[in-house]
Amino acid sequence: MQTNITYSSFVAVGDSFTEGMSDRLPDGTYRGWADLLAGRLAAHNPGFRYANLAVRGKLIGQIVEEQTGPAAAMGADLVTLVGGLNDVLRPKCDVGRVCALLEEAVERLAPTCKRLVLMRSPGRRGPVFARFEPRMERLFSVIDELGARHDATVVDLFASQAVGDPRMWDEDRLHLNAEGHRRVAEAVWQALGHEPEADWDAPLPPPVPVGWIARRTSDVRFARQHLGPWIGRRLTGRSSGDGRAPKRAELLPYED
Known part of the structure; x- marks a missing residue:
């Protein structure tokens, strides 16, 4: 973990998870963990700049084609990349191709920033989740390898029982709710070496x-x-x- 690092700019790359669904604001738009993290970083650095290129529904090939080029050109200090889960949740998926595209994205972005953050994405615990778990584990093993190879920070949300709890998820069962996003923002904040403001992995009380x-x-x-x-x-x-x-x-x- 790196400490005492100041980031003056942040670009978020990915799909609905990074766009912020389903952390709804009063006007109907979405906030999400990336916006929350940007707000914290901005509070410590006047002039802080932020871009969020993530778009809901995007597959990893689309993320590579549409987002990695613009993100790399921005030359931000901090870049987060989360993608591939929309692919592995489809009935038919070439996991090897997904992993190869993710590697391409990392190789494009890693040289352009001070710190690249990857994630082992969270999953809502339940029978549907269990069906796709082997695919996710394969994807996450590649993420771990890419993190080690490119000195990127890997945030393990998948292992969290708290974030995987159904109460952290919206009624669509695909996207985190406001509390889920808050916990993700805290997890990334801590992974970047900042002092904890809360226990993002704190267990929830027994369900009613x-x-x-x-x-x-x-x-x-x-x-x-x-x-x-x-x-x-x-x-x-x-x-x-x-x-x-x-x-x-x-x-x-x-x-x-």
Whole structure:
């Protein structure tokens, strides 16, 4: 862990996790862990600049093609790269290709910044999560190798029982809620060598038992509002990020 490092600029690269879904603000936009981290860094460095190029639904190939070039050209002190999970959660996935593309992204970004941060992404614990766990483990082993090879910081969120707790996730069961994002921001903050402000991995209290009817009602609502549309996009080759621009496409002074 590095300490006493000052970062004057930060570029976030990735998909919906880094865009900030589903940490909703009152105006309906999303904040997320990257915005929270940028706010903390800006508070310690006047003139701090921030860009967030992440767009929901992006696959690792799209991240490489659309985001790594602009991010590298910005020459920021700090770059975070999180991607590949949208790929491995699809029914059919060439994990080897995903890992190769992730390696390409790291090789483009690592030489351009003081500190590159990679992550072992969190997953919502449950039966669906278990189906894809072998793929995720393979992806994460490559992330560990790339981190060691390029002297990048790897933040292990996957191992956290707290962040994986369903109560940390939005009703769509794919994206962290506000508290989940807050914990991720704290985890990255500490990984960069800053003094802890909270225990990001603190266990949650025992869950309150939920009755069978309430569980089934929640499952039906989830299937209708989230799972069905997600399957529809997969079948038609569409993405939730089609035509969507990054929320912070330029490296500009941070404004909350």
